[in-house]
Amino acid sequence: MKKASNMMIAQSGGPSMVINASMVGAVMTVRKFFGKKIGKIYGARHGIAGILGRDYIDLRKVPEKKMWDISRTPSSALGSCRLKPTADDCRRIFQEFKRLGVGYFFYIGGNDSADAARIVGEEAEKEGYPLVVYHIPKTIDNDLRSCDHTPGYGSAARFVATAIMGDDLDNRALGGVKIDVIMGRDAGFLTAASALARRRPDDGPHLIYFPEIPFSPDKFARDVKAAVKKFGRCVVAVSEGIRDANGESIGAKFAGGEKDSHGNVQMSGTGALGDYLAKIVKEKAGVKRVRADTFGYLQRSFPGIASETDLTEAAMAGSTAVIAALAAAAGNSATPTKGTIGIVRKKAKKYKVDYVALPAEAAAKYTRSLPKEFIAKNGHDVTPAFLEYARPLVGELPFCETL
Template sequence: TRDKPDEEYCAKIFQVLRAHGVRYFYYAGGNDSADTCRIVNENANKAGYELRVIHIPKTIDNDLRVTDHCPGYGSAAKFVVSAFAGANLDNAALPGVYLGIVMGRHAGFLTAASVFARKYPEDGPHLIYVPERAFDPEKFLAAVDRVYAKYGRCVIAVSEGIVDANGQPVVVGLRGDAERDAHGNVQLSGSGALGDGLSDLIKNKLKIKRVRSDTFGYLQRSFLSVVSTADANEAREVGEKAVQYSVWNNVDGSVAIRRTGDYSVDYFLTELESVAKHTKHMPEDFLEGDSDVSVAFKNYARPLIGNFPHYERIAAPVVEKVLHR
């Protein structure tokens, strides 16, 4: 569901569960889903109804607190890498400026994964913009101009949720009539407004004619042929652990993942209150300057994504001209 939890909404959920004699409630999702679990659990406790409530982490934004990472992120990130690897090759063949708008209202983990599309020094994305850094249009234009002057082209990865220095979504500044959802939030994934606005900004200010943008939208979270093996395995594991904690241990909570060693994981249960309504942002050491990510982020994300698209370049040295010399 995309509905935000409130007391009345969650009371109805509990009433249905009790009417059907349900004793185990598992809810997969992000921090709003965890909050739903918290409120439903409180309803059950107040009513003296025995109900085990377990939140199962699942969000491509990777923005849940406590857990090292979230199932769903690795596969969505793999799609983002694949998309930018292909877009970069297309941009190299037909130079211009390309912007890819990636999901992530409050956290830039998914957009940051685009860094793995770089194979050669001149590969894009050349610039990466995430919500954790305030977006400055003038600095943005200067960076695009610099990259374009160097390579004759520019590939840019942008989080849908980038904000200005005042915390206002950039799309509002570019398109004052931005759509809003039922809760009054600016609609980020439902249109190409941010990509169109940034494209127009580049065209108008830098006078670059070929500027294109794509808003990845739902594809990045539902593309069946691009799946991270680690992600798929861990998604199954958190579901199994949820059942084990509730049935064997008779407890409530949110399943979380702990990273161990170079890369392995174990699982534990954390309190619903520690996850509900909270948002995790990219740590400072994952960011590099205003428009890039660090080695620390790469080390964090690489095992979650798995293998990357593989391609090579044909060595094609310029042949000395023979005709019409």
């Protein structure tokens, strides 16, 4: 492993506002502190696709100032992909790694990317290619099992909470029912963050629907009717991932059935679910002014709104992955050679986290749902425990006042 001391880093899956902070955290940790242990730093464009297509950037040569600017820029500066590598892909990857002298591979992304990194790691062992592989966690959905919360979530949650705060003020002014569709294929964490917008007892969102609770159009219409009766208006936050009683995704029906190689169906990038829900309210709840917005990709890529806590933690996750990889390469038996970085919240009054190296499987494939203790008994709100959990991740929100 001594000879193959170069590293490859890449980004995968949906972008986030802080995935670049993780990349820069890893790269600058090497450039600043481990310049002798790790030689060249290759950035593959568009994830594994860039390795297969030999599309790299030399991340040692990018000026430091530019790297720090990148770290605060949303989206994936190296480009992304949604690709599950086959055994054959892996063999081509190892040929390429061998050619380039790559002994360290860092892959930043969500559970599918963690799974891709796990596959690369397993195949490397099978093929006898000496490789340290680390997955660096990222997902706005916050559904990785290996983290108390995932880098990317805090900033997306900050966007959602801020947007709902403004939208609730808009709804106060003109009345009626407003439906906002929020990202989150399987987990309701991001939709739950809409509740952080509330300051006054009559602030919206007045109803919140999660993928974790089966969605009934009739109950939805009744809930809206009751909220309109109580508040004279209603703001609804609803996850794009809501499912019917059979566990079937409601939004996926409208979204054209496009699938990536991990088997995920397209959900975002269409307003059809919102329009369907608006129709239900018009027809079944008898409300006249009904509007629906789908927050869409802005949730993960809006410049200038990232949570500072999230930015710091994303950079630290990248930095820790480098340190763990070097420890593993040096023979530290407590640190896996095929790993992922976990974020652990410390039990303390003041918010504080720790970063740990976990085996690759910890983050791969399976997702985490919004826990029961975060969902209110009525099924369409969050609990105080969720608010306590999410507030430090999002940071202070803009102050808005009403008359």
